[in-house]
Amino acid sequence: MGSDRQGRIIFALPNKGRMRDPALRLLESAGIRWLGEERAYLSKTTDPDIDILSVRAADIPVYVYYGIADLGITGRDIVAETGLEVYELADLRFGSCDLVVAVSGESGIKSPLEIPHGSKVATEFPHITKAYFDELGIQVETITLKGAVEIAPRLGLATAIVDISSTGATLEKNRLAAIGKVMSSSARLICNKISYKTKYDKVEAITRKLKELSP
Amino acid sequence: MGPEEARAYLLVEGRFREILRKWGYKEVRTSTLDYFDIIRGGAGEGFTDSIFKVQDYDGRLLSLRGEVTTQIARMLASKAKDEGRLCYITNCIRYLESRNLSLREYWQAGAELIGGERISADAEAVALALEMLDSVGIRASVDLGSMGVIRKLMERYGIRDYKGLAGAIASKSIDGLRKVTSDSEALEAFTLLMTKRGGAELIERISDEAGCLKEECEYFRSLYRALEAYGCSSRVFVDLSTIREMDYYNDLVFEIFTPGMGLPIGGGGRYDAMMKGFGIDTTATGFALSIDLCIKALGGADWGKNNDMLRVYYQDGHLEKAIALVRSMRGKGKCCTLDAYRGERSGILVGERTFILESGEEYGI
Structure with missing residues (x-):
């Protein structure tokens, strides 16, 4: 197991995407500078007790849940989608976005409640989507896609999508209209439940510093 | 499980059995199939969603053994009325998403202490679990939580949404907490409860904050003194964000963990309320250890060969x-x-x- 070494912390960060650079900058301002090479999945930092594991943002809760990584930075939406039990120690206040329901501008649908029963909804977040529509009492068929969700309505694959939107530009470009907010998300500091206990002092010190430095 | 692996299980189980015997626990065997309604009544909706169900010939719903405590509570109601200490080593089967655990069948060793005095019984459960793990060379620690403290604070601040609160506490999520309450005093007390970990003095700090936990302070102080007498208090911490999945725990809850394992290797707590639900007016406390995770924690241990x-x-x-x-x-x-x-x-x-x-x-x- 990666994080066996007593007192050493493995910190999982997204290996690409909109959260990677702000996460690296935040750590750097906390005195933890990444010393790795691009594409290396495990890298040292200027803090001899902290190594950085670079993996897909969507997989970070999994690595943290199993204790392969002690700490991780990933989106709240991603943590909620995996449904894995990890501690959410801090809102780091970057990477803000909303998870929204969107439909084709020409569909005439103005609210999620107007989406007909049995409609197909394309998303990268099937669990959150199902829970959201269950709550509304609308039975929909969720279609899980791994990207480019925004083209699904135009291609006739789905009536609606549930996707992240930070500025709304992508939706607009694809002639989609956001008609409801499922949740707000931003980057979170997450922690393995056992690491929190066995490496409490170090985890607490890092959490405190990152909280102070979060805008 | 091949012979090498089975041998590791037998050795660990053998040591556990020996300790349990020394502490006066009698081993029982529970049935693989049980009436689903009974298990649901004991373990609660959330847990029972994850157990395998099958239909009996007459259409009644049965479930495969997913945990043993509820079965033992029921056994006490009918067959073993006068027994105070029972234990088991058995397999359980649950539907778990493959992402969470690769195995759906898992092995547990557990003990249940029925009718004991609260402090002495709770201390015994914690000390026994640690001694069993010591016997196989796993140096574990325990985190204590308290459903009693959470319930009292909910009453104190008029919070009704237990599910929302438990979810927020279990993930130490301040966002989640804000969804449940906007009362600034409640936020302060629960934030303290969620973010601090320490000894019995932690309960006193929260008690000072909320002004309603006098009895719990006294309980934790006494519990620590008993654990000290068992020689294990230095390995026991208070972390009130410790919440167990089963609904039946109504007071002390605890989780057992060891460095390097990402998941707790065991846990337990007090479930007097479930006993009352089965019509038995008594107290009960118990725990279960995951034998699979113990074997994993022991990693490359040399289990020896049958050289003779x-x-x-x-x-x-x-x-x-x-x-x-x-x-x-x-x-x-x-x-x-x-x-x-x-x-x-x-x-x-x-x-x-x-x-x-x-x-x-x-x-x-």
Whole structure:
């Protein structure tokens, strides 16, 4: 197991995407500078007790849940989608976005409640989507896609999508209209439940510093 | 599970059994199938969603054993009324998303103490769990939580949404907490509860904040004194964000963990309320350890081989003589196998004469 070494912390960060650079900058301002090479999945930092594991943002809760990584930075939406039990120690206040329901501008649908029963909804977040529509009492068929969700309505694959939107530009470009907010998300500091206990002092010190430095 | 792995399980289970026996726990075996309604009544909706269900011939819903505590509580209501200490080592089956755990069948060792005095029984459960783990060389620690503290704070601040609160506490999520309450005093008390970990003094800090936990302070102080007498208090911490999945715990809850394992290797707590639900007016506390995670925690441990095994071979026409030899060896407590000779180079060969294959020396027992 990666994080066996007593007192050493493995910190999982997204290996690409909109959260990677702000996460690296935040750590750097906390005195933890990444010393790795691009594409290396495990890298040292200027803090001899902290190594950085670079993996897909969507997989970070999994690595943290199993204790392969002690700490991780990933989106709240991603943590909620995996449904894995990890501690959410801090809102780091970057990477803000909303998870929204969107439909084709020409569909005439103005609210999620107007989406007909049995409609197909394309998303990268099937669990959150199902829970959201269950709550509304609308039975929909969720279609899980791994990207480019925004083209699904135009291609006739789905009536609606549930996707992240930070500025709304992508939706607009694809002639989609956001008609409801499922949740707000931003980057979170997450922690393995056992690491929190066995490496409490170090985890607490890092959490405190990152909280102070979060805008 | 192949023979090597099975041997590791047997060794760990054997040590656990020995400790449980020394502490006066009697082993029971519960049924693989049970009426689903009964299990649901005990363990709660969330847990029962994840157990396998099958239909009986008359259409009644049955469930496969997913945990044992509820079964034992029911056994006490009918068959074992006067027993105070029961234990089990068994397999359980649950539907778990493959992402969370790769195995749906898992092995547990557990103990239930019924009718004991609150502090002495809770301390016994924690100390026994640690001693069982010590016996196999796992140096574990325990985090204590308290459903009683959470319930009192909910009452104090008028919070009704237990599910939302429990979810927020279990993930130490301040966002989640804000969804449940906007009362600034409640936020402060629960934030303290969620973010601090320490000894009995932590309860006092929260009690000072909320002004309603006097009894709990006294309980935790006494519990720590008892754990000190057991010699394990330095390995026991208070972390009130410790919440167990089962609904039946109504007071102390605890989780057992060891460095390097990402998941708790065991846990337990007090479930007086479930006993009352089964019509038994008594107290009960207990815990279960995951044998699978213990084996994993022991990693590359050398489980040894069956070195005392002797292989006996016979040549054509000498089977009866060889059977007489192995019978006599087994009668003297030796472990041996008997097979036809196919040119093996080690073992004992029974033919015109009986000799050790490696050395050619005559073999006599």
